[in-house]
Amino acid sequence: xxxxxxxxxxxxxxxxxxxxxxxxxxxxxxxxxxxxxxxxxxxxxxxxxxxxxxxxxxxxxxxxxxxxxxxxxxxxxxxxxxxxxxxxxxxxxxxxxxxxxxxxxxxxxxxxxxxxxxxxxxxxxxxxxxxxxxxxxxxxxxxxxxxxxxxxxxxxxxxxxxxxxxxxxxxxxxxxxxxxxxxxxxxxxxxxxxxxxxxxxxxxxxxxxxxxxxxxxxxxxxxxxxxxxxxxxxxxxxxxxxxxxxxxxxxxxxxxxxxxxxxxxxxxxxxxxxxxxxxxxxxxxxxxxxxxxxxxxxxxxxxxxxxxxxxxxxxxxxxxxxxxxxxxxxxxxxxxxxxxxxxxxxxxxxxxxxxxxxxxxxxxxxxxxxxxxxxxxxxxxxxxxxxxxxxxxxxxxxxxxxxxxxxxxxxxxxxxxxxxxxxxxxxxxxxxxxxxxxxxxxxxxxxxxxxxxxxxxxxxxxxxxxxxxxxxxxxxxxxxxxxxxxxxxxxxxxxxxxxxxxxxxxxxxxxxxxxxxxxxxxxxxxxxxxxxxxxxxxxxxxxxxxxxxxxxxxxxxxxxxxxxxxxxxxx
Amino acid sequence: xxxxxxxxxxxxxxxxxxxxxxxxxxxxxxxxxxxxxxxxxxxxxxxxxxxxxxxxxxxxxxxxxxxxxxxxxxxxxxxxxxxxxxxxxxxxxxxxxxxxxxxxxxxxxxxxxxxxxxxxxxxxxxxxxxxxxxxxxxxxxxxxxxxxxxxxxxxxxxxxxxxxxxxxxxxxxxxxxxxxxxxxxxxxx
Numbered sequence: 172x173x174x175x176x177x178x179x180x181x182x183x184x185x186x187x188x189x190x191x192x193x194x195x196x197x198x199x200x201x202x203x204x205x206x207x208x209x210x211x212x213x214x215x216x217x218x219x220x221x222x223x224x225x226x227x228x229x230x231x232x233x234x235x236x237x238x239x240x241x242x243x244x245x246x247x248x249x250x251x252x253x254x255x256x257x258x259x260x261x262x263x264x265x266x267x268x269x270x271x272x273x274x275x276x277x278x279x280x281x282x283x284x285x286x287x288x289x290x291x292x293x294x295x296x297x298x299x300x301x302x303x304x305x306x307x308x309x310x311x312x313x314x315x316x317x318x319x320x321x322x323x324x325x326x327x328x329x330x331x332x333x334x335x336x337x338x339x340x341x342x343x344x345x346x347x348x349x350x351x352x353x354x355x356x357x358x359x360x361x362x363x364x365x366x367x368x369x370x371x372x373x374x375x376x377x378x379x380x381x382x383x384x385x386x387x388x389x390x391x392x393x394x395x396x397x398x399x400x401x402x403x404x405x406x407x408x409x410x411x412x413x414x415x416x417x418x419x420x421x422x423x424x425x426x427x428x429x430x431x432x433x434x435x436x437x438x439x440x441x442x443x444x445x446x447x448x449x450x451x452x453x454x455x456x457x458x459x460x461x462x463x464x465x466x467x468x469x470x471x472x473x474x475x476x477x478x479x480x481x482x483x484x485x486x487x488x489x490x491x492x493x494x495x496x497x498x499x500x501x502x503x504x505x506x507x508x509x510x511x512x513x514x515x516x517x518x519x520x521x522x523x524x525x526x527x528x529x530x531x532x533x534x535x536x537x538x539x540x541x542x543x544x545x546x547x548x549x550x551x552x553x554x555x556x557x558x559x560x561x562x563x564x565x566x567x568x569x570x571x572x573x574x575x576x577x578x579x580x581x582x583x584x585x586x587x588x589x590x591x592x593x594x595x596x597x598x599x600x601x602x603x604x605x606x607x608x609x610x611x612x613x614x615x616x617x618x619x620x621x622x623x624x625x626x627x628x629x630x631x632x633x634x635x636x637x638x639x640x641x642x643x644x645x646x647x648x649x650x651x652x653x654x655x656x657x658x659x660x661x662x663x664x665x666x667x668x669x670x671x672x673x674x675x676x677x678x679x680x681x682x683x684x685x686x687x688x689x690x691x692x693x694x695x696x697x698x699x700x701x702x703x704x705x706x707x708x709x710x711x712x713x714x715x716x717x718x719x720x721x722x723x724x725x726x727x728x729x730x731x732x733x734x735x736x737x738x739x740x741x742x
Numbered sequence: 743x744x745x746x747x748x749x750x751x752x753x754x755x756x757x758x759x760x761x762x763x764x765x766x767x768x769x770x771x772x773x774x775x776x777x778x779x780x781x782x783x784x785x786x787x788x789x790x791x792x793x794x795x796x797x798x799x800x801x802x803x804x805x806x807x808x809x810x811x812x813x814x815x816x817x818x819x820x821x822x823x824x825x826x827x828x829x830x831x832x833x834x835x836x837x838x839x840x841x842x843x844x845x846x847x848x849x850x851x852x853x854x855x856x857x858x859x860x861x862x863x864x865x866x867x868x869x870x871x872x873x874x875x876x877x878x879x880x881x882x883x884x885x886x887x888x889x890x891x892x893x894x895x896x897x898x899x900x901x902x903x904x905x906x907x908x909x910x911x912x913x914x915x916x917x918x919x920x921x922x923x924x925x926x927x928x929x930x931x
Contacts, residue, residue, distance in 0.1 A: 174906040174909075174910055174911060174912055174913065174914075175912060175913055177910050177911060178906075178907075178910070178911035178912045181910070181911060214760075217756075218753065218756050218757070218760075221752055221755075221756045222749045222752035222753040222756060223748060223749055223752060224749050224753065237746055238746045238750070241746040241747060241750050242746070242750035242753070242754065245747075245750050245751065245754060246754065249754070265819075292820065294819045294820060294821070295819070295820065303762045303766055304758060304762040307761065307762055307766070308757070308758055308761055308762045311757070311761045312754075312757065312761075340749060340753060343753075344753070344757075347757070347761070352760075352761070352765065355765075356765070356768075356769070359769045360769070360772055363769060363772060363773045363776050363780065364776050364777075366776075366777070366778060366782070366783055366795070366796050368773070368778070368780055368781060368782045369766075369769050369770045369772070369773025369776070369780035370770055370773060370774075370779070370780035370781050371770065372781055374819055375781075375782075375794075377791060377792070377793050377794070377818075378790075378792070379792060379793050379799040379800065379816075380787060380792040380793065380799070380801075380806070380919065380922055380923060380926070381799070381800065381801055381802070381803055381806060383799070383800050383816075385793075385799060385800075385816060385817060385818050385819075386817065386818060386819040387782065387794055387797055387818040387819065388818060388819040389781060389782055391766045391769065391770055391773075391780075393769055393773065394765055394766040394769040394770075395766070409821060409866075410820070410821060410822065411821045411822060411823060411865060411866040411867070411868075414821075414823065414864070414865035414866040415821055415866045415868065416796040416797055416798065416866060416868055416869070416870050417782060417796060417797070420796045422906070422907045422911055422912035422913075423907060425912070426907075426911065478858065479828045479858075481828060481829060481834055482828075482834075482837060482858055482862070485834070485837060485838055485841060486841075486853045486854060487841060487853060487854060487856040487857070487858055487861060488854050488855065488856065488857055488858070489857070489858040490857055490858075490873070490875060491857060491858060491859055491873055491875075491913070492858075493828065493858070494857075494858045494859040494862045494864075495823075495824065495826065495828065495833075495858075495862040495863060496823045496824065496825065496862075496863070496864070496865045497864065497865055498864050498865055498866060498869050498871070499810070499859055499864070499869055499871040499872060499873055499876070499913065499915050500869075500870075500871050500912070500913070500915050501912070501913075502912065502913040505912060506865075521865070522865070523823075523865045524823035524824075524825050524865045526823070526825035526826070526827060527823060527824065527825060527826055527827065527828065527865075528828070529828055530828070530829075629825050629826065629827075630825075630826060630827040630830045630833075631830065631831070631832075632829070633829075634827035634828075634829060634830060635827075637827075654825065655822075655823065655825045656825030656826070656827070737827070737828075737829055740829065741828060741829040
């Protein structure tokens with residue numbers, strides 16, 4: 172058991188140790204300073220030349236958003252039509268069929284938005300073409316979109332010149348060529364040497380040692396799995412994601428993948444410190460995020476390692492903890508740790524089935540996604556956190572009677588309206604979405620759909636409610652993990668979560684960028700004795716309190732009906 | 743919007759070529775030099791490919807080490823977990839049935855000696871491993887069916903146990919397919 176704990180501690184320390192230099196490197200890249208990856212410059216010049224882009228033409232925040240939304244719109248249509256006709260497109264050795272329109276709608280939105288909720292199974296619901304040319308492509312560009320949007324906010328905070336916030340295409344391309352692609356390349360090679368397939372061969376048929384016949388799905392998975400982790404995407408090659416022994420063959424790959432899940436998200440916090448030259452502020456943000464993260468990690472590991480009391484009552488031993496839905500090669504501790512890292516970031520890949528985890532883990536995982544900014548998704552995690560900073564500045568400013576200012580700019584009614592709307596959007600989507608699903612389930616259990624609502628749930632009682640709550644929470648948080656027992660590939664879930672995913676992605680990008688842009692346009696107020704200091708531990712506690720109050724008040728009742736009730740009723 | 747459509751289109755096109763074309767091809771080329779040549783590593787017994795080292799397979803016969811229960815029945819093109827919640831009464835009945843089956847086939851084993859992994863389904867439905875305890879609890883049955891000394895079976899387990907990485911990280915495990923191949927090799931003359 173001890174080696175399982177050491178494994179986790181090592182993973183976390185290694186992540187932070189790598190994130191600090193990586194953060195410094197990212198700041199250098201976006202500052203245009205020299206880095207050791209400058210050999211990518213010719214490739215970037217080629218990309219700009221081909222696309223007719225002048226990377227030095229600076230944009231205002233509105234121009235940034237126009238570019239962002241235009242290209243995302245394009246990707247959405249491209250993905251949707253590829254999925255609709257994937258059966259006839261090339262690279263389909265297993266002869267998998269087209270996706271239905273509602274599934275294609277959900278899947279396209281889901282990958283576009285860095286969510287990767289997968290209502291299909293990779294082995295039978297996608298082709299090598301759609302895996303590589305739709306899913307993996309969107310893995311890269313959706314992560315880069317998040318980083319680019321975050322860079323607009325960084326730049327607005329630092330330079331405070333509202334119409335010169337850098338070039339969107341430049342941010343997008345450099346996020347890929349200088350960060351996501353090189354990192355994914357390294358991870359993919361490590362995976363390949365540990366047994367993840369890389370070739371384009373289709374299914375293999377094997378007669379097993381005992382004499383059964385089985386078909387083994389394969390494919391060029393390593394490349395995709397690497398970016399799935401580094402870009403906090405989470406959409407895997409195989410249906411069971413990183414629990415699949417090809418997708419995550421051993422403890423080495425488990426450590427590499429798990430480190431990749433939170434590496435860039437943490438590095439971006441340090442990048443903020445270096446880029447703005449505000450290391451103390453970055454320290455405060457990192458501190459708040461880390462406390463929030465650790466508060467969730469410990470109870471979850473404890474619950475999984477101790478095992479399921481209902482199983483203990485059956486009289487067997489649980490030396491390996493709760494093992495339902497888990498893999499022997501990872502064990503309960505590393506599975507619980509993964510479960511938390513994948514939900515604090517918006518990753519959503521899994522190495523065990525969350526649906527079978529203990530209710531305490533369920534509380535922690537759902538709470539992580541409800542907050543969605545303890546580290547958070549690449550780029551967007553910080554954008555969510557930025558909203559909380561703005562609110563905390565405003566509230567604490569009022570509390571102590573000082574003008575609410577952040578980075579030398581007054582925060583006034585307009586910014587606060589945007590920030591409050593964005594902060595309330597997430598609870599609104601989750602609670603209304605879950606309420607709608609529950610209503611349909613209760614009042615129309617036999618609705619004349621291909622999948623009747625009465626068969627949605629795989630578990631009765633509180634846990635069944637948790638399956639629906641988790642699905643909507645995961646969609647709104649753009650996470651993508653699921654309580655996979657829920658029968659989600661049907662018109663109700665595909666369409667409803669599709670809309671939740673879409674709104675839950677783009678408004679929380681537009682809001683913070685707009686706030687940062689508006690603030691940059693304001694008159695600079697030099698710091699004085701009356702200014703509220705934002706880079707102190709006190710202010711950190713204030714942000715933490717705002718986050719917990721907003722999240723706890725909004726979500727506690729819903730959690731009570733699901734995992735909390737299950738926890739107290741399990742015996 | 744118009745001014746952005748042309749660069750957006752062209753940029754998407756060239757990124758598709760680089761990210762979805764060149765990158766996986768490069769990884770596939772490197773994959774050729776890996777142990778399984780990028781196709782997945784196979785296990786051979788008596789000249790016949792009997793499976794993939796990483797992909798668990800069904801073992802239900804008494805002369806073999808059993809693998810864990812699987813919600814996917816070890817179909818490696820449709821891996822799945824049970825996704826049963828820990829408090830689900832139907833699920834607990836399933837587990838109880840697994841325990842009873844195990845005890846029937848392993849009369850020498852006491853109930854409290856059964857490790858949970860042998861009566862619960864894995865996440866992938868393709869778990870290739872057992873913990874050393876999960877293998878040891880089956881020794882008496884296998885020794886009896888194969889008519890070999892128990893010590894020999896224990897030795898096969900020990901020889902095939904993979905210790906934590908660098909002796910530090912993660913759990914110990916035994917690959918069930920390799921274990922059973924070793925078992926067959928040891929008992930066929």
